[in-house]
Amino acid sequence: MTASPKERTPADMPHRDIVREGESLILRLSGSWRTNRPFPDPAPVLAALAATPPPKSLGFDTAGVTGWDSLFLTHCRALLALAGQYRVAVDFSGLPPGVERLLDLARKVPERQGAARTAKQAPFFERLGDLGLAAYQALINLLDFVGDVTLACLALLRGKAVFQRSGLASLIYQASVEALPIVSLISLLVGLILAFVGAIQLSQFGAQIYVSTIVGIAMVRVMGAIMTGIIMAGRTGAAYAAELGTMQVNEEIDALRTFGFSPTQFLVLPRLIALVLMMPLLCVYADLMGIVGGFIVGVFMLKINPVQYLTHTWQSVPLANFWIGLIHSTVFGVLVAMAGCYRGMRCGRSALAVGQATTSAVVTSILAIIIATAVITVACNIIGV
Structure with missing residues (x-):
């Protein structure tokens, strides 16, 4: 088991340790994760997900979290998006119960039409097929x-x-x-x-x-x-x-x-x-x-x-x-x-x-x-x- 070097942070400031346990990547979070406090840079998490060999799962340990708000939820969604890019499974059991329920609700709500998308553009023939199907449905x-x-x-x-x-x-x-x-x-x-x-x-x-x-x-x-x-x-x-x-x-x-x-x-x-x-x-x-x-x-x-x-x-x-x-x-x-x-x-x-x-x-x-x-x-x- 290896861990990233711990950073010196003031008391109750948001802190994150990245721990590799075999094929799992554990994020140990502590402190108060609120809007008025600076959050840690997600770049180390991205580097850990892109490491060789890549992890197969991402987990959370939030026993040290003393408080959180909506910005913490946004931060967690950004981390989940990073995990999705590398096809890494996510274990939500370590998150606070409220965060876990809100993230589950956010996943169930479909994306609104016209919302910005960050996904890569589909292949040409796939887009051509979608266009043909759309034209057929429009005719019907x-x-x-x-x-x-x-x-x-x-x-x-x-x-x-x-x-x-x-x-x-x-x-x-x-x-x-x-x-x-x-x-x-x-x-x-x-x-x-x-x-x-x-x-x-x-x-x-x-x-x-x-x-x-x-x-x-x-x-x-x-x-x-x-x-x-x-x-x-x-x-x-x-x-x-x-x-x-x-x-x-x-x-x-x-x-x-x-x-x-x-x-x-x-x-x-x-x-x-x-x-x-x-x-x-x-x-x-x-x-x-x-x-x-x-x-x-x-x-x-x-x-x-x-x-x-x-x-x-x-x-x-x-x-x-x-x-x-x-x-x-x-x-x-x-x-x-x-x-x-x-x-x-x-x-x-x-x-x-x-x-x-x-x-x-x-x-x-x-x-x-x-x-x-x-x-x-x-x-x-x-x-x-």
Whole structure:
């Protein structure tokens, strides 16, 4: 049996002796291990664990400990972490009973999602496999959610869907009237930008009047719907994800299931209805504001007659473009509502998870809007409209 040299320490100061007994490493602790006293450096323990031959077990002798607090518990956890790095078994029987129970409780509590990890990064193929499994599970969850929403819509058509009508009215107000200021500003600026860029090029050929055509077709056919969809994704879709995510954290969704209510009908369906109804109206309003932006540039910058500008806009924008824009906006309403509610319903049980769900809802909505725009554009090109 060998022991490290004892250090001269004042009375009642925390002290540690490292004793090697065969294949076991014993830490003899004495003194008062409290916050207001300096603790011994753990480096000698690390060196003893890394010695050759390595110990197979780590034990404690705390008969000389006169007092301890939470910092002593933290110190013990740090020592246990060192032992885990070298795969050394730990015997807790020598610790004070209170410390042993607290350490056992700390081991049973799972690590919170997002907490810092010190473990080494997994191999590449293991991470690739985990990514594949996560993608597969995400697809299953998405199909399950879409199926629930489909059943809720069928229940609505049969008149058996259960949700608060007053809540639907509030959601419609939030997705329409409250969204008008930001939709007005963004659409007006987009119209100004389109007209300004077009004016720079068309003025070289003396064809400034065609600025009205560029702004009118671009806004009515696709830009009004896209800008409205992106605005609603960042405003309303994120709000849906945050609201439902907070309800998930507070176990309100579980309470609805306990009382026999369908969370999809009670929470998701009203939000889906509100956006599907309001997105086409907001799109028409955004089209008008974009045309107003182009009108400002055409009249005040290019000196085009106001009546001539409006007449040319009316004549150069086919009615088919208006219906295509409405189709875009309706699809975007479905996608934004579905993305926001899906991320909220699948949120974790922590404040961090709510933030992640909100961010994911916005990113998913915008990505879905871009993909849907490409699909609708190709489909319109195939059918010749």
